[in-house]
Amino acid sequence: MELPTRLGTDEAGYVINQTDxxxxxxxxxxxxxxxxxxxxxxxxxxxxxxxxxxxxxxxxxxxxxxxxxxxxxxxxxxxxxxxxxxxxxxxxxxxxxxxxxxxxxxxxxxxxxxxxxxxxxxxxxxxxxxxxxxxxxxxxxxxPDARTSRALNRDLSDQLREAQVKLKARCMTGSEKRSLVKRMIRGAYLTINVDDQSFVSTITDSLFVLRLYFPNSEIIDDLERGMESEEVQDDWLGKLIEQYGSLFLPR
Missing domain, CATH: 3.30.460.10 (Beta Polymerase, domain 2)
Structure with a gap:
C-alpha cells in the first residue's frame, strides 16, 4: 500500500467520524x-x-x-x-x-x-x-493535526508509569493489561498519523498502519502479541513498557 495511507479521511483530507x-x-x-x-x-x-x-x-x-x-x-x-x-x-x-x-x-x-x-x-x-x-x-x-494527536496522547506517560507500579506489585488484572496494550498501540499510531494523513478508529487498523512505518519492529510484534494473548505476564509487559517508551514517548 502506498504511503501516506490517508485511511479514515475523505477525499479532501478531513477525518471521517466512524461513530453514529x-x-x-x-x-x-x-x-x-x-x-x-x-x-x-x-x-x-x-x-x-x-x-x-x-x-x-x-x-x-x-x-x-x-x-x-x-x-x-x-x-x-x-x-x-x-x-x-x-x-x-x-x-x-x-x-x-x-x-x-x-x-x-x-x-x-x-x-x-x-x-x-x-x-x-x-x-x-x-x-x-x-x-x-x-x-x-x-x-x-x-x-489530522499534531496538536490533536498530542492532546489524545497527553496522559499516556502517566498511565505507563502507574502500570509499572501495579505490575511490580502484582496487582494488575488481565483486562487492565489488555486495555493498556491497546492504549499503547493507539498511542504509537498517534505519533505517525499526521505524517500518514490518516485517522483510523480501530486497534487493528492502527496496527496495520504501524506495520507500514515500522515493518521490522519487534516492539510492534510484541504489542500485537500482547493484544491477542489470553494471559499477559507481568514481567514481560513491564519490559515492553520500557522498550516502548524509548521509541514512542517524547524525551
Missing amino acids: VTRIQPMFRPVLDAVIQLLREEFTEALHSVYVYGSVGRGTAVARRSDLDVTVIVKREVDVDVLKRRTMLLLQEHPEVIKIDYDIGLLDTVLEPTNHVEWGFWLRHMCACVDGTDLSHRFPYMK
Missing part, C-alpha cells in the same frame, strides 16, 4: 440507556450532554468482551464517587460489557476556543450524541 447512533447494536442499547438514566439521576441539572464513542458507537462491539465508552459534558464540577459505585452495580446487571469508562468535561472548557483541536475534534469526529444538546455541530470538520 444508528450503528449501535441492539444488544448494547439497554446498558447504554441505563447509563444515561444513571447520569441523569446523579448529575441532575448539572448534566449537559452524553456521547458514546469506541466500539459500541461504531457498531463493532463484542458482547462480554467490549467496554462501553461514554463522554459526559457537565455544566459544573461534579462528584463522581457515587457514580463509580453505582456503575459497578450496573455492570452486574449488564454483563454484555466488561467495563464502563466515563470521560467527563466541563462545558466552559469544551467551548473554550483554544480547546477546539482537542475537545472540538473529539466531539466532532470521535463521538455521537445520545442525550442532551449535541455540541459537535459547533465545531468545524478537521484534518
Whole structure:
C-alpha cells in the first residue's frame, strides 16, 4: 500500500467520524440507556450532554468482551464517587460489557476556543450524541493535526508509569493489561498519523498502519502479541513498557 495511507479521511483530507447512533447494536442499547438514566439521576441539572464513542458507537462491539465508552459534558464540577459505585452495580446487571469508562468535561472548557483541536475534534469526529444538546455541530470538520494527536496522547506517560507500579506489585488484572496494550498501540499510531494523513478508529487498523512505518519492529510484534494473548505476564509487559517508551514517548 502506498504511503501516506490517508485511511479514515475523505477525499479532501478531513477525518471521517466512524461513530453514529444508528450503528449501535441492539444488544448494547439497554446498558447504554441505563447509563444515561444513571447520569441523569446523579448529575441532575448539572448534566449537559452524553456521547458514546469506541466500539459500541461504531457498531463493532463484542458482547462480554467490549467496554462501553461514554463522554459526559457537565455544566459544573461534579462528584463522581457515587457514580463509580453505582456503575459497578450496573455492570452486574449488564454483563454484555466488561467495563464502563466515563470521560467527563466541563462545558466552559469544551467551548473554550483554544480547546477546539482537542475537545472540538473529539466531539466532532470521535463521538455521537445520545442525550442532551449535541455540541459537535459547533465545531468545524478537521484534518489530522499534531496538536490533536498530542492532546489524545497527553496522559499516556502517566498511565505507563502507574502500570509499572501495579505490575511490580502484582496487582494488575488481565483486562487492565489488555486495555493498556491497546492504549499503547493507539498511542504509537498517534505519533505517525499526521505524517500518514490518516485517522483510523480501530486497534487493528492502527496496527496495520504501524506495520507500514515500522515493518521490522519487534516492539510492534510484541504489542500485537500482547493484544491477542489470553494471559499477559507481568514481567514481560513491564519490559515492553520500557522498550516502548524509548521509541514512542517524547524525551
